[in-house]
Amino acid sequence: MSPRELARMATAVENGAPVPSSLPEGDGLIIGITGPPGAGKSTLVGALIDDLRNRQKRVAIIAVDPSSRATGGAVLGDRIRMQRHHADPGVFIRSMATRGATGGLAKTSAALARLFRGAGFDFVILETVGVGQDEIDVTATADVTVVVLVPGMGDEVQAIKAGIMEIADVFAINKADRPGVEQTQREIENMLSLGHAVVPIFRTVATEGTGVPELVEHLIARPRIARSEPIAVRGIDHLAIAVRSIDDSLGFYRDQLGLPVDLRETVAQERVNVAMLPIGDTRLELLEPADPTSTVARFLEKRGPGLHHVALRVADLTTMAQTLEASGIRLLAPPQKGAGGHLYVFLHPGDTGGVLWELIQD
Ligand SMILES: Nc1nc2c(ncn2[C@@H]2O[C@H](COP(=O)(O)OP(=O)(O)OP(=O)(O)O)[C@@H](O)[C@H]2O)c(=O)[nH]1
Ligand SMILES: [Mg+2]
Numbered sequence: 001m002s003p004r005e006l007a008r009m010a011t012a013v014e015n016g017a018p019v020p021s022s023l024p025e026g027d028g029l030i031i032g033i034t035g036p037p038g039a040g041k042s043t044l045v046g047a048l049i050d051d052l053r054n055r056q057k058r059v060a061i062i063a064v065d066p067s068s069r070a071t072g073g074a075v076l077g078d079r080i081r082m083q084r085h086h087a088d089p090g091v092f093i094r095s096m097a098t099r100g101a102t103g104g105l106a107k108t109s110a111a112l113a114r115l116f117r118g119a120g121f122d123f124v125i126l127e128t129v130g131v132g133q134d135e136i137d138v139t140a141t142a143d144v145t146v147v148v149l150v151p152g153m154g155d156e157v158q159a160i161k162a163g164i165m166e167i168a169d170v171f172a173i174n175k176a177d178r179p180g181v182e183q184t185q186r187e188i189e190n191m192l193s194l195g196h197a198v199v200p201i202f203r204t205v206a207t208e209g210t211g212v213p214e215l216v217e218h219l220i221a222r223p224r225i226a227r228s229e230p231i232a233v234r235g236i237d238h239l240a241i242a243v244r245s246i247d248d249s250l251g252f253y254r255d256q257l258g259l260p261v262d263l264r265e266t267v268a269q270e271r272v273n274v275a276m277l278p279i280g281d282t283r284l285e286l287l288e289p290a291d292p293t294s295t296v297a298r299f300l301e302k303r304g305p306g307l308h309h310v311a312l313r314v315a316d317l318t319t320m321a322q323t324l325e326a327s328g329i330r331l332l333a334p335p336q337k338g339a340g341g342h343l344y345v346f347l348h349p350g351d352t353g354g355v356l357w358e359l360i361q362d
Contacts, residue, residue, distance in 0.1 A: 001119050003089060009119075013111050019362045023118030028060075030113050031219060032142030033127045034135045040147040040174040043206035045127050049085055050209060051216045054121055060092040060116035064109050064128040066136050070093070092116065106137035111142050136167050144169045144222055146215070149188070151180035167201055169222075172215060176203035232320060234313045235329055238276070240285040242299050242308040246275045249286055249305075253277055259284065267339055272296045309346070309356035317343045317361035 052059050085091040116124045130133045139145040147168040204211035243249040253259050261275040266273050270296035275286040289297035330348035343361045
């Protein structure tokens with residue numbers, strides 16, 4: 001994928017488009033970098049990029065600024081962009097400045113991170129300012145979150161304690177060239193001991209790259225926690241087409257399109273005769289009423305022959321049906337077992353934009 005193509009996709013995703021399902025899951029490590037304004041996060045990200053590029057790793061950066069900070073200043077990431085990496089195809093930088101509007105930020109940055117992993121980046125770095133709820137939401141996407149602090153901020157450590165405890169997997173005391181490093185380290189350790197947390201603390205001088213290789217080694221070597229998010233929809237199981245006569249319509253589907261007929265059967269429950277014509281790992285289902293009172297017969301009367309429904313294969317039908325119902329989408333009937341032992345349910349087309357969707361789980 002060219003950087004241009006990726007940029008276009010990233011813009012689409014920022015505007016709410018789904019991450020293209022053709023992309024693989026990817027196995028890049030998502031690193032969250034957060035901390036108070038001016039701690040040196042962007043400088044540290046720049047140093048991380050240098051180090052990772054020396055290791056021949058591809059790096060994508062998402063710079064998120066959830067606050068409408070009075071200081072304004074350069075948009076996060078612009079400073080990095082202006083530094084060294086703008087011409088390097090192994091580095092891709094995206095800034096998201098929102099000036100107030102939050103909420104969708106975590107969702108969008110998560111989707112962008114997924115896009116970049118799918119595009120094959122070995123590392124995706126999420127940089128965000130502060131340690132409030134927005135940052136906690138944003139860094140929830142990360143596999144590992146580094147909280148950047150600086151010497152001489154005792155009171156601030158206290159103030160942001162609650163947020164830090166939740167999200168820090170690693171601390172970096174940046175600007176370690178300045179006095180007060182020992183004291184800041186002790187304050188962090190004291191705070192951690194209260195919560196019985198074991199969190200490694202690194203010291204860095206981001207402007208010189210000091211301590212950065214050690215931090216990178218640690219991030220790479222950390223055990224990965226398996227991503228538990230299931231992919232809810234696995235694919236299109238079949239397209240169902242209502243026909244007046246299966247035999248007549250085979251003239252087109254079998255003889256002219258050359259599709260094989262795999263199976264013909266009568267589904268007593270739905271009072272319908274079915275012919276299945278496999279296409280790759282999905283199939284066409286021709287539906288013919290077995291009885292004039294069946295739903296397919298009524299469909300033919302009302303709308304004539306044509307596309308009847310689309311069936312999606314899902315991972316967990318019961319949970320998905322419950323979630324959909326809870327969000328106001330009606331089910332035509334509760335989930336039930338089909339002839340082949342599979343679970344299925346139909347969603348009310350009035351709630352789905354006019355399409356009759358079937359969900360199927362093997
Ligand atoms: N002395 C010293 N200065 C540093 C170090 N790291 C960064 N700085 C300086 O600190 C200032 C802020 O650095 P940034 O990287 O912009 O900090 P930031 O946390 O990204 O800032 P915001 O994005 O505005 O929150 C810059 O002038 C950097 O040059 C360091 O390790 N030592
Ligand atoms: Mg910054």
